[in-house]
Amino acid sequence: MSDYLTTPAQFAIVPIPLNANLNTYVLNWFYANPEISPSLVRHYTAETQYKSFVDTKTIFPTAKTIAVVINPWARMVRAYFTISALMNESLAHYNVSSFEAFVTSLPSSINTPHWFNVRHPQHLWTESTGFDGTVSRVDYLIKAESATQDFAPVQQFFKSSIPLALPTFPEMSYQSYYNDTTKALVASIYSEDIDRFGYTF
Numbered sequence: 001m002s003d004y005l006t007t008p009a010q011f012a013i014v015p016i017p018l019n020a021n022l023n024t025y026v027l028n029w030f031y032a033n034p035e036i037s038p039s040l041v042r043h044y045t046a047e048t049q050y051k052s053f054v055d056t057k058t059i060f061p062t063a064k065t066i067a068v069v070i071n072p073w074a075r076m077v078r079a080y081f082t083i084s085a086l087m088n089e090s091l092a093h094y095n096v097s098s099f100e101a102f103v104t105s106l107p108s109s110i111n112t113p114h115w116f117n118v119r120h121p122q123h124l125w126t127e128s129t130g131f132d133g134t135v136s137r138v139d140y141l142i143k144a145e146s147a148t149q150d151f152a153p154v155q156q157f158f159k160s161s162i163p164l165a166l167p168t169f170p171e172m173s174y175q176s177y178y179n180d181t182t183k184a185l186v187a188s189i190y191s192e193d194i195d196r197f198g199y200t201f
Helices: 023-031 046-048 053-059 072-086 099-108 145-151 154-159 178-190 189-195
Strands: 011-014 066-071 127-129 135-137 139-141
Touching: 011 023, 011 053, 011 154, 023 066, 046 053, 046 135, 046 189, 066 145, 072 099, 072 127, 072 178, 099 178, 139 145, 178 189
Parallel strands: 011 066, 066 139
Antiparallel strands: 127 135
């Protein structure tokens, strides 16, 4: 198996919006490893504007990519609280009077190209389909719910025993926020993420 000593490599993190800033914890992991941190490459615009896998590979063509995804039902709880806190004119088409109102307003919300468009599924940041139908994906896909297991290949590459430490977020206990209607709506809107990443309610 190759490692960073025999096969030096750059690593770039693909920041997915509204996923509890989980990419920050991957950044912290690199910085906690002084011998490893030089392998991390960053781009201010890519991070602050939540550039996708395609954009990240354009900026860093040879870098290995990492992305962290979260259960879509949990992500909607995070989105609700985030947008409620950021509420301004550009977000007024989201109804944040309650969580139920927020979710039921999603199908009729404006489909903007901005990163804070809640209707954009996570897989838009983790993969790309070429003109010939070839699908390219991030090198390391980490599910927040199984981060210890999913991050192990990165640890092995760097010969590090330091685990990826993800905190427990309130939205990870997302079930209590839902009723049958809102549960079904999220399942419909984010069906591709649910299928791709193997999520269940």
